[in-house]
Amino acid sequence: MSELYQQAFQYATTFLKESNDLPIQVSDQARSDLKHLDFKLQTEGVDATQVIQELDQWVSPATMKMGSPRFFGFVIGGCYPVSVASNWMGTAWDQNTGLEKTTPAVAALERISGRWMLEMLGLPAQSAVAFVTGATVANFTALAAARNQVFNKAGWDVEADGLIGAPEVHIIISEESHPTVYKSLAMLGFGRNRVTKVPTDDQGRIDMAQFPVVKDNTIVICQAGNINSGAFDPISDICERVESKNAWVHVDGAFGLWAMASDKHRYLGEGIEKADSWATDAHKWLNVPYDSGLAFVKNEHALKAAMAITASYLPSENATRNPSDYTPELSRRARGIDIYAVLRHLGKSGVEELIDRCCACAKRFADHFTTAGFEVMNDVLLNQVVVCFGSEELNLQVMDAIQKEGTCWAGQTIWKDRLAMRISISNWQTDFKAVDDSLVVIDELINNLVK
Numbered sequence: 001m002s003e004l005y006q007q008a009f010q011y012a013t014t015f016l017k018e019s020n021d022l023p024i025q026v027s028d029q030a031r032s033d034l035k036h037l038d039f040k041l042q043t044e045g046v047d048a049t050q051v052i053q054e055l056d057q058w059v060s061p062a063t064m065k066m067g068s069p070r071f072f073g074f075v076i077g078g079c080y081p082v083s084v085a086s087n088w089m090g091t092a093w094d095q096n097t098g099l100e101k102t103t104p105a106v107a108a109l110e111r112i113s114g115r116w117m118l119e120m121l122g123l124p125a126q127s128a129v130a131f132v133t134g135a136t137v138a139n140f141t142a143l144a145a146a147r148n149q150v151f152n153k154a155g156w157d158v159e160a161d162g163l164i165g166a167p168e169v170h171i172i173i174s175e176e177s178h179p180t181v182y183k184s185l186a187m188l189g190f191g192r193n194r195v196t197k198v199p200t201d202d203q204g205r206i207d208m209a210q211f212p213v214v215k216d217n218t219i220v221i222c223q224a225g226n227i228n229s230g231a232f233d234p235i236s237d238i239c240e241r242v243e244s245k246n247a248w249v250h251v252d253g254a255f256g257l258w259a260m261a262s263d264k265h266r267y268l269g270e271g272i273e274k275a276d277s278w279a280t281d282a283h284k285w286l287n288v289p290y291d292s293g294l295a296f297v298k299n300e301h302a303l304k305a306a307m308a309i310t311a312s313y314l315p316s317e318n319a320t321r322n323p324s325d326y327t328p329e330l331s332r333r334a335r336g337i338d339i340y341a342v343l344r345h346l347g348k349s350g351v352e353e354l355i356d357r358c359c360a361c362a363k364r365f366a367d368h369f370t371t372a373g374f375e376v377m378n379d380v381l382l383n384q385v386v387v388c389f390g391s392e393e394l395n396l397q398v399m400d401a402i403q404k405e406g407t408c409w410a411g412q413t414i415w416k417d418r419l420a421m422r423i424s425i426s427n428w429q430t431d432f433k434a435v436d437d438s439l440v441v442i443d444e445l446i447n448n449l450v451k
């Protein structure tokens with residue numbers, strides 16, 4: 001066993017050591033070499049060391065180097081070393097994190113890190129915390145709690161009686177909502193189309209002048225961190241607007257919620273604590289390994305009513321917090337380990353430094369592009385930069401050239417009906433040097449293209 005683990009450790013640490021200096025984009029050769037993994041299912045197996053050797057040989061070169069300090073695509077983070085190490089330990093412990101009585105240590109880590117998260121983000125201390133796979137499932141989980149409470153107040157037990165014959169519930173959503181929010185609405189039986197979409201302003205924020213009259217039995221879904229501009233909806237105003245109604249306000253803060261950990265950036269989400277639930281990703285800006293998202297729900301009872309499993313064989317008596325009472329899954333990995341590890345390692349000030357540094361790097365990109373005469377299409381207040389180099393064709397050429405060259409990586413977006421390049425900064429390693437090294441390459445590629 002020890003030899004096998006040493007071998008895997010060696011491959012993994014070599015990968016981590018070298019990957020920052022390798023081209024980010026996967027080469028055509030490495031893609032094509034994946035055919036070497038594609039065997040006809042054998043009757044007899046092979047030695048474990050051979051399996052690990054083959055994985056290293058063919059998979060490592062075919063990985064997009066998403067953990068690089070110069071990877072700026074999709075708003076995703078990398079992994080702090082402490083979380084890679086804690087994740088390895090978590091795999092060795094292999095705790096099925098459903099029940100506190102059977103897995104007390106990892107249940108305790110969730111309880112503690114959940115409390116830390118609430119404090120750091122300034123959310124109500126009594127809120128329940130669910131450790132899920134990502135923001136998609138965090139949105140789903142929080143909206144399931146919303147569904148419980150709104151129906152409950154309307155005199156309907158949706159968990160017991162389902163949606164057929166239920167009173168109507170109204171969904172108000174931003175026209176800029178993330179596609180995964182629609183997926184959650186579909187999974188919850190609300191439907192993707194039975195929504196009222198509110199128009200947004202030039203930064204993608206809900207326009208309160210066009211906010212509909214709120215009726216009873218309403219769920220409003222807003223954003224902290226627009227996927228393109230990074231902008232926040234006027235969450236405080238929205239909460240005030242629904243106050244007197246049977247209504248629930250949910251905030252999708254997949255990456256933007258982390259701004260609340262920073263003194264400098266907290267103003268973006270002022271009043272956010274008035275909402276009823278919030279979703280975020282730890283695998284984005286907290287830089288823990290996949291997969292890791294969090295749902296925070298002010299009314300613990302509503303979340304438990306939507307998620308708790310009661311079965312006679314499950315030993316739940318005397319438990320203070322059974323993890324499976326809060327999440328869609330019963331059996332799952334112990335996501336709290338890595339969140340605990342990073343928060344313990346960084347402390348509040350370390351998280352704040354990370355957020356502020358990433359935002360400063362975004363500003364540096366934006367200032368450079370503006371000075372160079374290109375159009376930065378968003379107000380760069382957080383970690384997102386949307387830049388347009390000129391015609392659609394030129395934008396596509398620039399992105400293609402950047403991705404092929406391999407020093408850095410950024411992808412395309414459509415913002416306000418125009419094709420542009422989006423730069424997202426949420427990696428723990430990104431600093432001014434990473435930005436400047438990328439800009440040297442980007443400038444040269446653009447010069448070659450427009451020459």
Ligand SMILES: Cc1ncc(COP(=O)(O)O)c(C=O)c1O
Nearest residue numbers: 134135136178180227252254281
């Ligand atoms: C605003 C927003 N909501 C939801 C999601 C979905 O997150 P995940 O892919 O982690 O499930 C994302 C992902 O980029 C996002 O930016």
